[in-house]
Amino acid sequence: MEAEVHFSFEKDSKGETFLLDPPSMRLQPKEKKKLSVWAYPTSAGLLGDSLVCWIKDNPEPVVFRLCCQGGHVKLRVSPQELHFNKLLLHRTDTQTLVLRNDSPLPMAWHLSGLDDLGDDFSASQGRGIVGPRTDFEVKLDFKAEKIGITNKMI
Structure with missing residues (x-):
């Protein structure tokens, strides 16, 4: 048979937080x-709703509680500026950038301008x-190849 x-959501009928696909289906036995x-x-914080499954000719729907965690994402970079030391030619100075993610979600990052x-x-x-x-460290190296002052921004 x-x-x-x-399928529908108990509270979120407009699909503002939760979405589903397909909205209905036909299933054969097994x-x-x-x-x-x-x-x-x-918004930030815990948001919840219930997924209501209406089965034709069944008087009681099957209900699954759902929740998700919303959060504001902000990646902090420290320090804001790196100052490399004066170097002899062909020597390297290494500085560390710390990327700090205080949010409850993982965050992708990309250094542009490298x-x-x-x-x-x-x-x-x-x-x-x-x-x-968590924090993540990125090491930046400056290798002095020629005499001069270098002032760069990324």
């Missing part, structure tokens, strides 16, 4: 199908992911 199932549920929190710095500068990593509530 085929089961016809319709058949499995995938129901995708997405959460797009619109190619514009030239061959004198290099970074241990140009992009990556900082885990939730």
Whole structure:
């Protein structure tokens, strides 16, 4: 016997936080199908709702409680400026940037402008992911290849 199932959310009928696909499906006995549920929190904190599954000719719906954690993402960089020491030619000075993620979510980062710095500068990593509530260190090297003062920004 085929089961016809319709899905909805108890509170979020407009799909402002939770979305699902497909909104309904037909299932044969022992058949499995995938129901995708997405959460797009619109504010910080814990947001919850219930997924209601209405099965045709069944008087009681099946209800699954759902929740998601919303958070404001902000990646802090310390220090804001790096000052490399005066160096003898062909020597290297290494400075460390600390990327701090205080949010409960992982955060992707990317250093832009590295190619514009030239061959004198290099970074241990140009992009990556900082885990939730963790710090990540990026090492920046300056190798003195010619005499002069270098003032660069990324």
